[in-house]
């Protein structure tokens with residue numbers, strides 16, 4: 737809060753209000769995770785379930801934090817790709833939510849043509865990581881005909897899973913979003929590739945075994961019900 741006090745209760749009260757008022761808005765709560773709070777995620781999840789259990793229109797998910805301030809995302813409190821992969825698989829197993837890979841088109845806000853972020857002064861950005869960076873502004877709601885189109889197309893099509901040789905040869909091609917486009921662009925500019933691969937790739941066998949066990953357990957359960 738501007739006066740330095742915490743915003744926890746304010747956020748919870750606001751969510752409370754929203755959930756009581758309508759079922760029409762699906763609320764997604766992103767919980768940022770790194771090594772320092774990885775054990776708190778489950779606790780928070782249980783707390784929120786106790787609080788809002790009867791509401792089905794909210795969903796909480798763990799978002800693995802990345803260190804965009806350095807060249808490597810495995811430093812200090814940040815997970816390495818392997819650690820992130822292990823954490824996410826463990827969480828899915830604990831919650832019976834190991835999902836099978838599904839076909840979906842690659843992309844996020846950064847790679848979709850009509851998705852933008854609008855800053856407090858009406859300025860346009862293409863990615864959350866750029867918010868507040870004046871060198872990443874490509875237009876404004878106040879001057880809609882003055883848009884830096886090259887900037888947009890850099891984000892949308894250059895580079896992409898479709899042109900990346902590793903992706904073309906990868907078994908995950910049709911089920912992977914190709915990872916963070918912001919990171920891909922950064923890597924291209926700096927010529928320092930960092931893996932943007934889907935976390936499950938780090939332990940595919942474990943992942944598939946967990947999915948199989950979960951499916952078998954459910955079948956058994958259905959049989960006895």
Ligand code: SF4
Pocket residue numbers: 897900902903904906907908909912913914915932933934937
């Ligand atoms: S897992 Fe990695 S190599 Fe495979 S399609 Fe995704 S980004 Fe490309």
